[in-house]
Amino acid sequence: MKKHITPYFHNHEMGKITTQMIEKFYSHLSKESGLAERTIQDIHKIVKSSFKTAVKRRYLSYNPAADAEAPKVPRKEMSVWNLEETVRFLKLCDKSDLHIAFLLALTTGARQSEILAVRWRDIDFENCVLHIRQTLSHDGKHIYQDTKTKSSTRTISLIEKTLDSLKEQRKKVKKQKLFAGSHYQDNDLVICTQYGTPINPRNLLRTFYKLMEKAVVPKIRFHDLRHTVKQHLCLPEI
Numbered sequence: 001m002k003k004h005i006t007p008y009f010h011n012h013e014m015g016k017i018t019t020q021m022i023e024k025f026y027s028h029l030s031k032e033s034g035l036a037e038r039t040i041q042d043i044h045k046i047v048k049s050s051f052k053t054a055v056k057r058r059y060l061s062y063n064p065a066a067d068a069e070a071p072k073v074p075r076k077e078m079s080v081w082n083l084e085e086t087v088r089f090l091k092l093c094d095k096s097d098l099h100i101a102f103l104l105a106l107t108t109g110a111r112q113s114e115i116l117a118v119r120w121r122d123i124d125f126e127n128c129v130l131h132i133r134q135t136l137s138h139d140g141k142h143i144y145q146d147t148k149t150k151s152s153t154r155t156i157s158l159i160e161k162t163l164d165s166l167k168e169q170r171k172k173v174k175k176q177k178l179f180a181g182s183h184y185q186d187n188d189l190v191i192c193t194q195y196g197t198p199i200n201p202r203n204l205l206r207t208f209y210k211l212m213e214k215a216v217v218p219k220i221r222f223h224d225l226r227h228t229v230k231q232h233l234c235l236p237e238i
Contacts, residue, residue, distance in 0.1 A: 014051070022068040116136040
């Protein structure tokens with residue numbers, strides 16, 4: 001608002017701003033300011049929302065930003081591992097403290113924020129399912145009792161390999177809890193530090209990148225693991 005929107009429109013009343021003027025503004029951001037398409041899209045959302053609120057409160061009768069065309073953000077090409085690469089990666093990271101996080105990502109398709117917020121109460125060992133009910137913030141400091149969307153709150157089937165690894169993880173967490181004593185913060189988390197606190201997402205990604213390099217597999221985003229699992233739902237060789 002302060003750096004781009006206000007300086008450009010500071011002499012104009014909202015009611016006199018047209019769709020053409022807004023599109024000219026986006027062109028200015030691209031050609032003169034050199035902003036990326038994604039940044040301009042974010043600015044477009046703010047402009048559009050501001051006019052929408054003005055219309056809702058009846059300060060204006062029309063939202064000129066609704067029809068304005070903002071630069072389209074090119075979609076990132078999706079990358080996935082083949083079965084051999086997936087198995088190789090999982091076998092290499094078997095001894096990693098965060099092994100269960102990668103296994104969950106590759107066998108459930110859950111998001112990083114969901115995996116790092118999974119609690120023991122969310123796992124039904126008897127029925128072999130995982131309930132996705134909460135998420136961890138990007139900085140790893142807050143756990144939200146909801147998911148990205150209503151449809152994100154879901155139940156996912158677990159394969160035998162994942163269930164066995166979860167049982168081993170439960171034993172490990174119990175030992176850590178006993179060792180830490182009164183210093184342990186019991187958040188009921190499946191994946192946590194030795195003191196029970198959430199794993200910082202950056203630390204997870206740092207480990208992920210190192211393991212990819214050691215496993216000699218194509219570099220992909222953690223998010224791409226969700227698409228990899230769709231190709232190899234059963235992962236029979238792991």
